[in-house]
Ligand SMILES: Cc1ncc(COP(=O)(O)O)c(C=O)c1O
């Protein structure tokens with residue numbers, strides 16, 4: 001039986017070839033549901049595809065095709081290829097966070113520098129299945145960069161709604177460079193998401209934010225790939241930043257599918273980490289998810305400056321499925337963790353550092369135990385937000401001090417002056 005769309009609340013089903021994001025009956029979010037009867041899905045099926053040079057299995061998303069979109073015609077798949085990101089053992093950062101084993105899954109190594117590429121290959125492929133010519137999103141930056149790139153690859157028009165003067169330069173440059181129509185709107189991300197959905201509904205444009213369940217199907221592959229890299233030994237924790245909550249929702253669905261299919265023998269716990277200034281899920285978590293209040297978001301981690309996450313219900317489901325937790329961290333904690341991730345030679349953008357800052361905070365609280373194995377998800381590349389990095393090391397960020405400053409020195413065209421500076425700044429042996 002072909003895959004279908006199903007409401008996560010009332011379970012109403014819809015054909016997969018309909019343009020739809022929420023349930024007509026109750027407004028609930030939709031899941032893509034696959035029929036795996038008659039399909040043999042094993043660890044070795046995916047292990048045999050590692051290192052493939054041919055599409056679609058050279059992609060770190062479509063390597064797991066049976067779990068992503070089993071009956072898609074390979075010729076319709078829009079893939080760069082994406083994924084195949086490194087899982088870095090990080091003993092130094094493990095010590096700083098207080099756990100024995102910390103691995104960092106670096107999604108900044110995707111083609112446009114964030115995990116969004118994994119979702120976009122799923123979303124743009126579905127746009128092609130539906131015969132759509134125009135795709136659109138609201139964005140804090142990375143979704144727009146990925147949409148612009150994949151739309152260009154698929155010969156579709158990309159349209160992106162950005163908050164005016166509130167997007168990291170690297171991301172704005174990408175959307176523009178890849179040829180999308182860039183709208184800088186005097187509205188925040190949450191309002192822009194409302195606008196793009198209304199405009200797209202009127203103009204027959206396909207929305208590719210994570211309200212689109214095909215985005216989440218692609219992002220499930222982060223879990224598939226990380227656990228395959230751990231030789232199918234599930235870690236104790238998956239720790240990730242939370243903004244619009246599509247990624248953490250995808251992780252919950254991925255882990256449950258792996259467990260239900262017998263590919264892992266236990267479920268890792270998911271920890272969603274929000275920036276203190278943009279933490280509606282965390283505030284709701286403190287009430288046992290009894291209450292939910294959208295916020296006016298404000299954080300230096302502009303990627304997750306989101307006050308009314310569209311995937312709130314799916315993220316709650318992911319937390320409940322995995323006996324997970326939600327935590328918040330300050331901008332200072334984010335930027336300090338970023339400085340250490342950067343100095344380790346891996347690098348990331350501010351929002352990504354929530355994973356390491358959050359691991360440290362949860363270990364300090366005794367929620368993550370020292371002997372437990374943690375996989376932290378780094379969601380974006382260090383080049384995405386150069387202003388944040390240079391501002392931190394120049395100690396120029398408002399209300400944030402450079403706890404771990406690197407050296408940014410100034411010298412004239414004078415050898416003695418340069419030698420003096422270098423000798424003065426020589427690292428202690
Ligand atoms: C770099 C980065 N990290 C984390 C997130 C949070 O992911 P999600 O919105 O799926 O919760 C986003 C996007 O929102 C992002 O761009």
Ligand SMILES: N[C@@H](CCOP(=O)(O)O)C(=O)O
Nearest residue numbers: 139140141142143209210244
């Ligand atoms: N950080 C995101 C915000 C939108 O998230 P999406 O997953 O719903 O598209 C971005 O990069 O725009």
